[in-house]
Structure formats: structure tokens, C-alpha cells
Amino acid sequence: xxxxxxxxxxxxxxxxxxxxxxCFYFCIETTTPSPGWELSAPWYRGPMVxxxxxxxxxxxxxxxxxxxxxxxxxxxxxxFDQDELDFYLDQNALWVPNMLLKKGRHERGxxxxxxxxxxxxxxxxxxxxxxxxLFIEKAFGMQEAVFFSPDETxxxxxxxxxxxxxxxTIYHENRSEMLLKKDMTLGPGFEIE
Amino acid sequence: xxxLRVLVLDVGWGDCIIIESQDSNGDWHxxxxxxxDTSSNQAALNFxxxxxxxxxxxxxxxxxxxxxxxxxxxxADHGQGLKGMMREFGTEWFWYPKEGQRAVQSNLMAYARRSxxxxxxxxxxxxRALPNLGDVTMDVLWPQPEYYDPDQxxxxxxxxxxxxxxAFLLTGDAEEDAWSHVASQIPRNVKFFKVPHHGSRxxxxxxxxxxxxxxxxxxxxxxxxxxxxxxxxPHQEVIDLFNxxxxxxxxxxxxxxxxxxxxxxxxxxxxYHR
Numbered sequence: 222x223x224x225x226x227x228x229x230x231x232x233x234x235x236x237x238x239x240x241x242x243x244c245f246y247f248c249i250e251t252t253t254p255s256p257g258w259e260l261s262a263p264w265y266r267g268p269m270v271x272x273x274x275x276x277x278x279x280x281x282x283x284x285x286x287x288x289x290x291x292x293x294x295x296x297x298x299x300x301f302d303q304d305e306l307d308f309y310l311d312q313n314a315l316w317v318p319n320m321l322l323k324k325g326r327h328e329r330g331x332x333x334x335x336x337x338x339x340x341x342x343x344x345x346x347x348x349x350x351x352x353x354x355l356f357i358e359k360a361f362g363m364q365e366a367v368f369f370s371p372d373e374t375x376x377x378x379x380x381x382x383x384x385x386x387x388x389x390t391i392y393h394e395n396r397s398e399m400l401l402k403k404d405m406t407l408g409p410g411f412e413i414e
Numbered sequence: 415x416x417x418l419r420v421l422v423l424d425v426g427w428g429d430c431i432i433i434e435s436q437d438s439n440g441d442w443h444x445x446x447x448x449x450x451d452t453s454s455n456q457a458a459l460n461f462x463x464x465x466x467x468x469x470x471x472x473x474x475x476x477x478x479x480x481x482x483x484x485x486x487x488x489x490a491d492h493g494q495g496l497k498g499m500m501r502e503f504g505t506e507w508f509w510y511p512k513e514g515q516r517a518v519q520s521n522l523m524a525y526a527r528r529s530x531x532x533x534x535x536x537x538x539x540x541x542r543a544l545p546n547l548g549d550v551t552m553d554v555l556w557p558q559p560e561y562y563d564p565d566q567x568x569x570x571x572x573x574x575x576x577x578x579x580x581a582f583l584l585t586g587d588a589e590e591d592a593w594s595h596v597a598s599q600i601p602r603n604v605k606f607f608k609v610p611h612h613g614s615r616x617x618x619x620x621x622x623x624x625x626x627x628x629x630x631x632x633x634x635x636x637x638x639x640x641x642x643x644x645x646x647x648p649h650q651e652v653i654d655l656f657n658x659x660x661x662x663x664x665x666x667x668x669x670x671x672x673x674x675x676x677x678x679x680x681x682x683x684x685x686y687h688r
Contacts, residue, residue: 229517230517231489231490231517231518232489232490232566236646238646239645239646243489243490243491245490245494245517245518247521248453250453250498252498252501252502275453275454295524298521298524298525298528302524302525302528302529303528304501304529304530304531309497309498309501309525310497310521310525311453311494311497311498312490312494312497312518312521313452313453313490313494314452314490314491314494329515329517329564329566330515330516330517348454349644377520380520381516381520384520384523384524384527385516385523387527388523388527388535391527392536395534398534399534399536400536400538400542400543400544400545401542401543402541402542402543403540403541403542403543
């Protein structure tokens with residue numbers, strides 16, 4: 222099992238005073254008591270009810286190590302984003318120094334993976350528990366702890382494209398319920414696109 | 415009597431804005447613009463759950479409490495908390511900018527596609543006619559169709575809310591390029607103006623340090639800045655600019671939740687919860 226954490230680039234800041242990239246990661250959020258889970262940890266193994274727990278996603282369901290196909294992202298949604306469940310698939314931001322993302326494709330939408338040690342540090346910074354200077358200083362020793370994941374980048378982009386096509390289809394099948402278009406040339410009045 | 419109330423919540427970094435509208439029949443209507451809640455900080459969700467109880471809004475049991483939920487642009491500090499809000503309250507519409515390379519937005523669109531908590535989703539540009547929110551009319555001033563800037567901030571949906579003779583303008587994180595198209599269209603009856611991009615330099619100044627929208631903003635408008643000092647927001651140059659401008663301003667890092675309210679005719683009231 223791959224124990225690195227997938228992160229996706231959201232926004233890159235290039236200011237000298239703040240050379241960081243905002244990424245996001247997927248996690249499962251539980252907001253109401255949720256039965257049927259089992260915790261396996263060095264200090265405990267057994268059934269439990271989850272409540273207010275955030276579980277960070279390391280990989281796709283089914284035991285595959287990485288998100289190497291669009292379907293692997295789609296299955297996450299299928300499984301975790303059902304209205305009747307007590308949990309859902311959420312996403313949270315994480316600030317990562319630009320210097321840790323230089324190897325690879327440092328651009329929006331790229332997927333990288335980072336070690337738990339590097340993630341902990343980035344999380345502490347994002348959560349305002351360590352200062353920027355200390356984070357940068359420690360990051361110098363973590364150049365190998367963050368790496369580009371080209372296959373997952375491609376899979377994420379393909380999933381997004383599939384998603385857009387599906388939503389466009391839904392739009393065209395339900396056009397009569399969608400927002401009308403203003404008639405920009407004839408003044409007041411609307412027309413259907 | 416109709417009423418429009420805009421709540422710019424203090425959510426640390428990022429934005430969360432709630433719109434409350436009471437129509438002339440006394441019925442309430444709600445909108446949500448952006449949300450930056452995270453796993454460890456669900457400030458907006460907790461605030462609004464308490465508010466709907468204390469205000470005793472009758473719509474609380476509606477399956478789709480919000481008439482609309484708008485992601486102004488695809489950045490995590492505007493969108494990462496939206497799913498939690500939509501899941502809790504439900505929304506009739508989920509709106510977002512039309513074009514672009516998506517990131518956080520993908521997960522939200524995927525959710526909206528399947529969940530019964532979201533009735534419909536649609537991309538916006540300024541050609542779209544929005545429904546009213548009670549007696550409040552809503553207009554998209556930006557983006558224009560087919561526009562896409564790799565800088566997502568410039569793709570921000572700029573939303574104008576008008577009740578009778580007064581208007582509020584919500585600006586996302588729009589920067590210089592967007593303002594070069596939109597600034598001249600800022601209506602003269604705007605009484606509350608959400609400062610773009612948290613008071614950053616590029617939200618209010620062009621590359622030469624000249625103001626991009628301030629000269630077109632009515633002098634009696636109140637400026638509201640959603641900001642957090644950690645990212646140098648608001649920028650000192652922007653604060654210097656505002657200090658020498660006729661408009662007054664409030665900032666969420668100093669004044670916490672900002673609330674602008676109008677009946678569309680009487681003077682707008684601006685309060686903050688410190």
C-alpha cells in the first residue's frame with residue numbers, strides 16, 4: 222500500500238514574501254455518528270462508531286495504490302458522496318513551499334504525492350501552528366519527500382473532462398429548466414440558448 | 415417592506431458571504447456565495463446553523479434552503495467549504511464560472527450532479543438572466559462569454575444585487591483584467607462593495623499601482639474587506655489608497671462579521687460583530 226498522500230495543485234503564489242503553492246487533498250468527513258467502521262491501528266483494533274472524524278484519502282478504493290484511471294476518482298464519489306450516508310467526500314487546502322514542487326509539472330491541476338512527514342509539516346503550517354520561516358527551513362531537507370505523479374495528473378484531468386461532458390449532457394436534456402439567456406442585442410427579453 | 419441583508423463572514427482566509435432577502439409578503443429567501451470552511455474550522459457552517467435557529471427562519475425545513483449557491487471562482491479558499499454547506503442546507507442552484515481548468519470545482523460539480531440536495535447546476539456568464547431572490551434582482555456583470563484567464567481570480571463571477579433603489583456588489587477575487595471590462599459598469603447606486611481578493615494589491619491596483627475600480631465606485635459606498643493578515647491581506651498600499659478615498663471601509667480581520675442591510679430606499683445600515 223502506498224502510504225504517500227496525493228495532493229492536487231489549486232493555486233501558485235510566486236511572491237518573494239510568500240513562495241507557496243496551495244494544494245488540496247481529499248478526505249472523508251463524518252458529521253453524525255456513523256456505524257459500521259473498523260479501526261486498525263497499533264494501539265487498537267475493533268469496531269467503532271465514527272463522529273467528527275476526518276480521514277485523508279491515500280488512494281482509490283479496491284486496494285489499488287494510486288489513482289491511475291478516471292474511474293478511480295469516480296468511484297470515490299460513488300462510494301462516499303451518497304446523501305443517505307453519514308459521511309461525505311470533502312477537500313481541504315494545504316500550503317506547500319514552491320521549492321518542493323519544482324520537479325515535475327508545477328501547475329494548476331497537477332497531482333503530487335508527499336510523505337506523511339512532509340504532510341504533517343505542511344498541515345501544521347496551514348493550521349497556523351508553525352511559522353513560515355521554520356517551515357521553509359525544514360522543507361530544505363525534504364526535497365525527496367514530495368514528488369510529481371504524472372499518471373494521476375492525467376487521470377484527474379480525464380475524470381474532470383468526463384465529468385464536464387456528463388454535466389453538459391444533463392444540461393441539454395433539461396434545458397427548459399435551466400437559466401435563460403438574456404437577449405443582449407434586443408434589450409429586455411430572454412431567449413433560450 | 416422588502417429587505418436585503420448581506421453577511422460577509424469572518425472566516426479567516428477566504429470568503430463566505432450569505433445573502434438574506436425578505437420579500438414584501440414577509441417570506442425569506444437565501445443565497446450563499448463561496449465558503450472556506452475546512453475540517454478543522456467550520457466557522458461558517460456553525461455560524462449559520464446557529465443563526466437560522468436564533469432568527470427562527472421558517473424555511474429551515476426546506477430541502478433546498480438556499481435559492482442558490484455560487485462558487486465565484488475555482489480556488490480552494492472560496493470553495494472548499496461549499497459541499498458541507500450544500501449538504502447541510504440544500505440548494506436549488508449551484509452556479510460557477512463557465513470556463514476553465516477545474517480543481518476544487520470538479521468535486522463540487524460531481525457532487526451536485528448526483529445529490530438530491532442540489533436541484534440544478536449551471537455555469538454563469540453575463541449573458542445569463544438570474545432569477546430574483548425575493549424582491550432582489552440579481553445580475554452577473556462578469557465574466558463575459560468564452561472568457562478564460564489562467565489566473566482564476568479574473569474568472570470571478572461579479573454579482574450585482576439590487577433592491578429598489580440600492581445595490582450591493584460582490585466581486586470574488588476579480589483582478590485588473592476583469593476590472594478593465596467591468597469598472598465602468600459599476601452602478602451609481604451601489605452602497606456596499608465587497609473589495610476583491612481580500613484587499614490584495616492585485617485586487618485593487620493595476621501593474622502601475624493605479625486603482626482599477628475605486629474611481630468608478632460610488633463615494634458613498636461602504637467597502638467590505640474579507641481578509642487575514644497572514645497573507646499580507648489587505649496590502650498596505652491598498653489601505654493607504656482607501657484611507658485617502660471618500661469611501662469608508664470595514665475589514666473582517668478587525669471587525670469580524672460585516673452585515674450590510676437595506677430596504678432599498680432608506681440609508682443602508684452597516685454593522686459588524688466584534
